[in-house]
Amino acid sequence: MAKTQPLTVACQLEVSNTLAKEIDETLLVFATACDWVNANTPKKMTNKTAMQSLVYQDVRTNFGLSANLAIQAIRRVCANRKTAKQKGKKVKEFRATSISYDARIFSFREDDWTISIKLLNSRQRIKLLIGNYQVGWLKGKDPRASTLVKRKNGDYYIHITLDEPTQPETETDQVLGCDLGRTDIATTSEGKSWSGKQITDKRNHYAKLRAMIHKKASKGTRSSRRRCRQLLARLSGKEKRFQKHINHKISRQLVNNAVTNQQSIVIEDLTGIRERTNKKPRSRKEQRLGNNWAFYQLRQFLTYKCVLAGVKLILVNPAYTSLSCYKCLVIGERKGKGFSCNNCGNKCDADYNGAQNIKALGAIINRPGGSGLSCQLNAEIQYIQLNLFDSLGLLKTPHTA
Numbered sequence: 001m002a003k004t005q006p007l008t009v010a011c012q013l014e015v016s017n018t019l020a021k022e023i024d025e026t027l028l029v030f031a032t033a034c035d036w037v038n039a040n041t042p043k044k045m046t047n048k049t050a051m052q053s054l055v056y057q058d059v060r061t062n063f064g065l066s067a068n069l070a071i072q073a074i075r076r077v078c079a080n081r082k083t084a085k086q087k088g089k090k091v092k093e094f095r096a097t098s099i100s101y102d103a104r105i106f107s108f109r110e111d112d113w114t115i116s117i118k119l120l121n122s123r124q125r126i127k128l129l130i131g132n133y134q135v136g137w138l139k140g141k142d143p144r145a146s147t148l149v150k151r152k153n154g155d156y157y158i159h160i161t162l163d164e165p166t167q168p169e170t171e172t173d174q175v176l177g178c179d180l181g182r183t184d185i186a187t188t189s190e191g192k193s194w195s196g197k198q199i200t201d202k203r204n205h206y207a208k209l210r211a212m213i214h215k216k217a218s219k220g221t222r223s224s225r226r227r228c229r230q231l232l233a234r235l236s237g238k239e240k241r242f243q244k245h246i247n248h249k250i251s252r253q254l255v256n257n258a259v260t261n262q263q264s265i266v267i268e269d270l271t272g273i274r275e276r277t278n279k280k281p282r283s284r285k286e287q288r289l290g291n292n293w294a295f296y297q298l299r300q301f302l303t304y305k306c307v308l309a310g311v312k313l314i315l316v317n318p319a320y321t322s323l324s325c326y327k328c329l330v331i332g333e334r335k336g337k338g339f340s341c342n343n344c345g346n347k348c349d350a351d352y353n354g355a356q357n358i359k360a361l362g363a364i365i366n367r368p369g370g371s372g373l374s375c376q377l378n379a380e381i382q383y384i385q386l387n388l389f390d391s392l393g394l395l396k397t398p399h400t401a
């Protein structure tokens with residue numbers, strides 16, 4: 001069987017007032033049932049079969065949930081406990097904002113672009129409010145799972161899970177180095193770059209607006225303060241959507257470039273930073289970008305688009321990519337956006353220099369027959385040695401005056 005990659009398509013639902021009531025009620029009962037399960041099962045239990053045999057009947061009789069919704073509630077508790085355990089935290093109180101569905105209580109119909117889901121008292125067919133983007137993904141598909149979500153602004157969405165077939169990875173010795181998120185959003189070893197200016201401008205614009213609204217709110221009446229709060233929430237949504245749009249665009253162009261030129265893509269390995277919060281970041285860049293959701297999102301988009309398109313994604317250690325001159329490997333100097341090397345006289349954009357180093361490291365790892373951890377380590381050691389030899393003057397004689 002072909003490999004697949006799960007993808008989520010978010011679709012807004014057309015919900016009347018009466019339907020909203022039943023959905024809200026279902027969300028509330030589902031969350032309450034989860035809380036109850038969490039409180040009435042042994043704290044360390046995370047096995048869904050064991051938990052089910054323990055509390056399934058009670059969940060059904062106490063909360064009046066259908067068989068499958070009861071099972072979904074129990075699964076939700078197990079899943080949340082596992083995540084909480086990984087993070088070393090306790091399971092929080094369940095909020096009445098989402099319910100998971102599988103094929104027994106969820107279906108999608110393409111004829112009239114509707115879904116059908118089980119609620120507390122009935123099974124409801126609901127129209128999707130979607131555009132070309134969602135239609136493109138859903139056409140001809142038979143999704144088997146979804147999540148019903150109530151957003152903060154009160155809109156209802158169904159997040160439909162699609163198992164997209166992936167392309168087998170293309171074997172190639174061509175690599176495209178990408179430096180993500182230094183001063184520009186992305187710069188490639190081919191010299192293409194996506195400036196962050198557009199986003200910074202937009203962010204500054206919103207920041208000014210927010211400041212104005214805050215000032216207004218501090219003087220206003222209660223109702224005008226509420227209106228200001230709503231306005232602020234809408235602004236932050238707009239900002240996020242704009243960033244998301246840009247991230248989709250950049251990742252799409254990078255992957256298209258790799259497909260057209262039969263390349264693998266090389267980026268810095270900053271994956272662990274979120275999970276290793278108690279560990280020291282390996283570079284200043286890692287420190288700066290560790291909690292940056294926009295940067296994290298761009299990497300996520302790039303990763304899944306690579307998998308879908310069969311483009312190999314190579315990760316390299318970020319520790320040495322910004323320091324050395326890509327032409328002669330001697331440690332150079334950075335000033336603002338510029339990089340200059342006293343040894344060979346190379347002067348270029350700092351991000352471009354980074355992208356070239358990332359490409360060089362990736363190319364070493366990507367050598368035929370070399371795609372393991374040991375190879376990655378070797379490549380890094382080789383690179384550090386080169387730098388070390390250089391700084392000791394063993395590799396070349398510096399021509400500095």
Ligand SMILES: [Zn+2]
Binds near residue numbers: 328329330342343345
């Ligand atoms: Zn140089």
